[in-house]
Amino acid sequence: MYNITRVISYFNPFLVFIIAFLIVNIISYLIIPKKYRYIVLLVTGLVAYICLSKLVSIFLFITIGLTYITGLLLNKVKCDNVTKGLKRPERKLVKKKIKRLNKRIIILYLLLNLGILITLKYMNFFSVYTTMFLNLFRQSKNPNVFNFLIPLGISYYTLTSISYVIDVARGKFTAEKNILKLSLFISYYPSIYMGPFNRYDELGSTIFKNDNLNTKTFFDGLALILFGIFKILLVAGRAAMFSDYIFKNYKSYSGLVIILGAMMFSIQLFAEFSGFIDVSRGVSRILNIELPSNFKKPFLSKTVSEFWTRWHMSLGRFFKDYVFYPVSLSKPLSRITKKMPNWLSDFITVSVSLLFVWVLMGLWHGTSIKYLIYGLYFFVCMIIYNVFNPIINKLFIKIHLTEDSMAKNILSIILTNIIIGIGLMMFRASNISIFINMFKSIFSLENNYINIRNFIDMKDFIIMIFSIILMLLPLFFQLFKIDLKERFNLLSSNKKYVLCVMAIFLIITFGVYGLGYIPPDPIYGGF
Amino acid sequence: MKEIINILNELINVKDIENKTNLIDGKILTSSNIIRLVSRLNNEFDIEISPLDLIPENFNSVASINALVERLDLE
Numbered sequence: 001m002y003n004i005t006r007v008i009s010y011f012n013p014f015l016v017f018i019i020a021f022l023i024v025n026i027i028s029y030l031i032i033p034k035k036y037r038y039i040v041l042l043v044t045g046l047v048a049y050i051c052l053s054k055l056v057s058i059f060l061f062i063t064i065g066l067t068y069i070t071g072l073l074l075n076k077v078k079c080d081n082v083t084k085g086l087k088r089p090e091r092k093l094v095k096k097k098i099k100r101l102n103k104r105i106i107i108l109y110l111l112l113n114l115g116i117l118i119t120l121k122y123m124n125f126f127s128v129y130t131t132m133f134l135n136l137f138r139q140s141k142n143p144n145v146f147n148f149l150i151p152l153g154i155s156y157y158t159l160t161s162i163s164y165v166i167d168v169a170r171g172k173f174t175a176e177k178n179i180l181k182l183s184l185f186i187s188y189y190p191s192i193y194m195g196p197f198n199r200y201d202e203l204g205s206t207i208f209k210n211d212n213l214n215t216k217t218f219f220d221g222l223a224l225i226l227f228g229i230f231k232i233l234l235v236a237g238r239a240a241m242f243s244d245y246i247f248k249n250y251k252s253y254s255g256l257v258i259i260l261g262a263m264m265f266s267i268q269l270f271a272e273f274s275g276f277i278d279v280s281r282g283v284s285r286i287l288n289i290e291l292p293s294n295f296k297k298p299f300l301s302k303t304v305s306e307f308w309t310r311w312h313m314s315l316g317r318f319f320k321d322y323v324f325y326p327v328s329l330s331k332p333l334s335r336i337t338k339k340m341p342n343w344l345s346d347f348i349t350v351s352v353s354l355l356f357v358w359v360l361m362g363l364w365h366g367t368s369i370k371y372l373i374y375g376l377y378f379f380v381c382m383i384i385y386n387v388f389n390p391i392i393n394k395l396f397i398k399i400h401l402t403e404d405s406m407a408k409n410i411l412s413i414i415l416t417n418i419i420i421g422i423g424l425m426m427f428r429a430s431n432i433s434i435f436i437n438m439f440k441s442i443f444s445l446e447n448n449y450i451n452i453r454n455f456i457d458m459k460d461f462i463i464m465i466f467s468i469i470l471m472l473l474p475l476f477f478q479l480f481k482i483d484l485k486e487r488f489n490l491l492s493s494n495k496k497y498v499l500c501v502m503a504i505f506l507i508i509t510f511g512v513y514g515l516g517y518i519p520p521d522p523i524y525g526g527f
Numbered sequence: 528m529k530e531i532i533n534i535l536n537e538l539i540n541v542k543d544i545e546n547k548t549n550l551i552d553g554k555i556l557t558s559s560n561i562i563r564l565v566s567r568l569n570n571e572f573d574i575e576i577s578p579l580d581l582i583p584e585n586f587n588s589v590a591s592i593n594a595l596v597e598r599l600d601l602e
Contacts, residue, residue: 170579325578
């Protein structure tokens with residue numbers, strides 16, 4: 001048992017268990033009656049989860065129980081207060097009563113559910129120091145120790161369960177009476193580590209569809225899994241070598257090297273995050289469960305707002321539906337802006353709503369001041385854009401510049417990437433003062449070079465360059481209107497099999513893992 | 528219908544807006560624009576649009592926005 005845990009710790013544990021999860025469920029799809037499939041999905045997922053989170057798994061079960069009860073309570077409120085057959089004034093009164101009761105239930109639920117999340121996260125803040133202290137006495141400093149106080153994916157399953165409860169309160173669907181089905185939704189193993197965030201009606205419609213396994217979705221899913229693992233082990237692993245070294249030794253470098261560090265971190269973050277999402281979606285696809293996509297060419301965004309509709313799309317959608325819209329439609333805000341001229345009421349409504357979103361987004365990513373400033377940074381960027389964009393557009397109209405020129409698009413993309421890059425640099429730096437120092441040093445001309453042999457072999461460096469090119473290949477082909485996915489689907493099963501085997505060989509040979517190498521702590525994995 | 532078209536024309540500059548059917552899916556209306564649109568619709572027609580109504584089906588075309596307004600007016 002000890003040897004197995006050692007082996008597992010050299011790979012990302014979540015990935016190891018998800019492969020086991022996949023295999024067990026494929027077998028179950030073949031031998032167990034369709035109507036019990038979801039139970040196997042639930043049980044295998046929970047077993048994997050408990051292996052990873054151990055005793056702290058109890059918090060997941062507390063959240064599931066709380067969510068289940070709240071859903072039924074909201075249902076009861078609706079059933080006890082019928083509006084059918086009533087005349088309009090009475091109907092309005094009953095609706096008001098339902099709304100008032102719902103509000104109280106939701107507030108209590110949020111206090112408890114978010115309370116658990118916030119308490120555990122802030123305890124984690126202190127336990128980081130405990131772990132560092134303990135590491136001083138350990139022989140091998142393995143930073144990939146799962147923090148013993150944080151249940152895996154607590155931010156994922158907390159927000160997922162909140163979306164379910166709010167949707168029930170809004171009357172989008174009735175509460176789930178089957179606690180096993182609800183548990184599967186909240187704890188769905190492929191999504192619980194890094195997402196994507198699922199909605200109950202959307203995940204429900206695909207997870208209970210009970211289609212049979214077929215070769216098309218099998219190879220589709222397998223290709224997606226392999227592409228994801230390729231991104232994690234070949235691209236992210238090596239880009240991390242760059243960014244870790246530069247961020248650790250930032251005092252020795254400036255100018256282009258700092259910019260390189262920020263770029264490498266962006267590549268690392270994107271490859272790792274989208275890689276894990278691909279694995280989750282690939283595993284689910286093999287089981288005929290469709291998860292939503294989470295990234296849509298984010299680095300081709302023309303504005304910062306657009307970036308956040310292309311990066312971690314499911315999180316953006318959550319904040320849009322459950323924070324941005326409710327805040328902007330709230331009574332207090334409407335009251336304040338009622339007597340104002342349109343331009344002012346628009347500005348205040350949008351700005352206040354965005355402020356709520358970005359403060360929460362910032363703090364969701366971490367519990368220190370740096371993350372709050374990270375959120376506010378993007379908030380300020382968006383406000384500036386909202387204020388100046390109409391003015392600049394009017395200017396363009398006056399000087400007769402065409403709407404969609406290639407030069408304008410490229411300039412917007414570059415500018416947006418610079419703003420995002422600065423934000424990601426802030427995200428990666430250990431604290432705000434380090435970030436400020438690094439940012440200032442970009443404009444200095446000393447130490448503008450770096451000897452990469454300090455931290456990476458020539459062999460690894462070349463593999464990284466090739467891997468990044470390989471990662472961008474589908475995008476490149478799309479420019480020539482060639483859809484690689486479609487081409488792959490049209491191949492015979494034998495050819496697909498050969499390609500997958502080649503990919504596995506490539507990953508095993510060139511992937512960054514194994515004895516002596518400590519995998520980088522997945523950045524979004526603690527959430 | 529006419530008031531809705533007027534309101535939309537105040538907010539965004541798109542030709543032939545009454546015949547478009549992909550205002551949301553085609554990203555013609557951004558989230559910020561939707562907020563502005565909703566506040567004006569609420570004021571103009573004395574209705575109360577809730578977050579639950581903010582789905583693509585209700586806002587993809589002028590016709591669907593009109594249907595939403597009429598439905599809320601009856602409630």
